Amino acid sequence: MDSKLFSLEIRHIDAKTGARYGVLHTPHGDCEVPMFMPVGTNATVKCLSPEELKEAGSGVVLANTYHLHLRPGEEIVKQAGGVQKFMNYPGPMLTDSGGFQVFSLQKTRKISEQGVEFRNIYNGDKEFFTPEKVIAIEEAIGADIIMSFDECIPYPVDYEYARKSTERTIRWAKRGLAAHHRPDQALFGIVQGSSFRDLREKCAKELAALDFPGYSIGGTSIGEPKDVCFQMIEDAIRYLPPEKPRYLMGVGSLDYLLGGVERGVDMMDCVLPTRIARHGALMTSAGRINIRNAKYKDDFSPLDSECDCYTCRHYTKAYLHHLAMTGEEFGKRLNSLHNIRFLIRVMEGARKAIQEDRFLEYEQMILARYGDPRGF
Ligand SMILES: [Zn+2]
Known part of the structure; x- marks a missing residue:
């Protein structure tokens, strides 16, 4: 090499x-x-x-x-x-x-x-x-x-x-x-x-x-x-x-x-973030959610208000719920896009925290907010 x-x-x-x-x-x-x-x-x-x-x-x-x-x-x-x-x-x-x-x-x-x-x-x-x-x-x-x-x-x-x-x-x-x-x-x-x-x-x-x-x-x-x-x-x-x-x-x-x-x-x-996304499991800064849950059918808030991905900028939980319930391909794409961006954003935050010598605090903050970290 x-x-x-x-x-x-x-x-x-x-x-x-x-x-x-x-x-x-x-x-x-x-x-x-x-x-x-x-x-x-x-x-x-x-x-x-x-x-x-x-x-x-x-x-x-x-x-x-x-x-x-x-x-x-x-x-x-x-x-x-x-x-x-x-x-x-x-x-x-x-x-x-x-x-x-x-x-x-x-x-x-x-x-x-x-x-x-x-x-x-x-x-x-x-x-x-x-x-x-x-x-x-x-x-x-x-x-x-x-x-x-x-x-x-x-x-x-x-x-x-x-x-x-x-x-x-x-x-x-x-x-x-x-x-x-x-x-x-x-x-x-x-x-x-x-x-x-x-x-x-x-x-x-x-x-x-x-x-x-x-x-x-x-x-x-x-x-x-x-x-x-x-x-x-x-x-x-x-x-x-x-x-x-x-x-x-x-x-x-x-x-x-x-x-x-x-x-x-x-x-x-x-491979998990995209695999679970296709089944409606989404990783958000407040923890894992399943967008198929009935409580999202009239929830017109963004999937994750802290996320800057295309899905969160343009679509509501109600719409993602509807796409998941009807099995639409577009829903799988929007969900995959969000989960990938979620993990990339966690790593962007990690890089910033390392440069500022506060990685441990960052890690604890993310895990505390996410709830059960194994939940995705
Ligand atoms: Zn997003």
């Missing part, structure tokens, strides 16, 4: 926590961190156009390696000129490793040192992902930030399983690094190790020694208690180089997002 094309410029660290404010420089533009990254599984964030994402303040947008490999196939994306051109997103993008999806196929997958065999869910064909194959797919897709192939260890798990899996993930990271050639892509190593502190330490240290341009923290937010999740994050970050970006993968609720930032995480993603 060319460090002129990709680097993290840390501008301020909060005086009381590990939270850091900075700018991530990528081949497709700069973004401020910490940031929430919307997920565009099939090279589209469901219901939203790239222009709408940009207007909501998005920086990096995710796409899924596994899904794009199966449909339309990475060669099509490559022929289009890369995923940014294919989906017309005017900013940096990130692809995951496919590991999470492949390992979720518990019935059909077979793991070996070489890689993972699984069945194509669409046509039943045999597929085989190796660390080298995943890098080749990600190079063809062409995102700015890519992930090495890893195993997302389930939770809870016994120590021996976690140890063998983590050691294999480290070997796979080395193989991925050797197979990666595009100088305009930043390949991140993924720290696994489940909840075992010595395994997190070993994985973080060995990956740090390989000098990846950034690091991900994987295997969190899969059912473990919150204190265990935060311990996993701390155990990884302690051994990662401070000048490199840190990405906490697939973390969805507000307390985990802010808890990650508090501990020095720069990037986070989750």
Whole structure:
């Protein structure tokens, strides 16, 4: 990776926590961190156009390696000129490793040192992902930030399983690094190790020694208690180089997002805000609401009076309620737009608070107002 094309410029660290404010420089533009990254599984964030994402303040947008490999196939994306051109997103993008999806196929997958065999869910064909194959797919897709192939260890798990899996993930990271050639892509190593502190330490240290341009923290937010999740994050970050970006993968609720930032995480993603939006669940500064609730049918106030998104500027709860009850596509779009903007705005507030050394107060204020932070 060319460090002129990709680097993290840390501008301020909060005086009381590990939270850091900075700018991530990528081949497709700069973004401020910490940031929430919307997920565009099939090279589209469901219901939203790239222009709408940009207007909501998005920086990096995710796409899924596994899904794009199966449909339309990475060669099509490559022929289009890369995923940014294919989906017309005017900013940096990130692809995951496919590991999470492949390992979720518990019935059909077979793991070996070489890689993972699984069945194509669409046509039943045999597929085989190796660390080298995943890098080749990600190079063809062409995102700015890519992930090495890893195993997302389930939770809870016994120590021996976690140890063998983590050691294999480290070997796979080395193989991925050797197979990666595009100088305009930043390949991140993924720290696994489940909840075992010595395994997190070993994985973080060995990956740090390989000098990846950034690091991900994987295997969190899969059912473990919150204190265990935060311990996993701390155990990884302690051994990662401070000048490199840190990405906490697939973390969805507000307390985990802010808890990650508090501990020095720069990037986070989750599919939840758009998924729940399509079902009428909306995140507002006063907590989560379900717009389908009958009490909103004649509520002509904006969804969230503090929000500056297109939905809140132009529409009432009564109208959003009506669209949800009639199943209109436009309602799903307005709801998605708001939830994405909500999380991006929480992160904008976090960045400001870090620069003013009051992140902890900000975090407490947001969580107190939101009520049950796991409620979305
Ligand atoms: Zn809004």
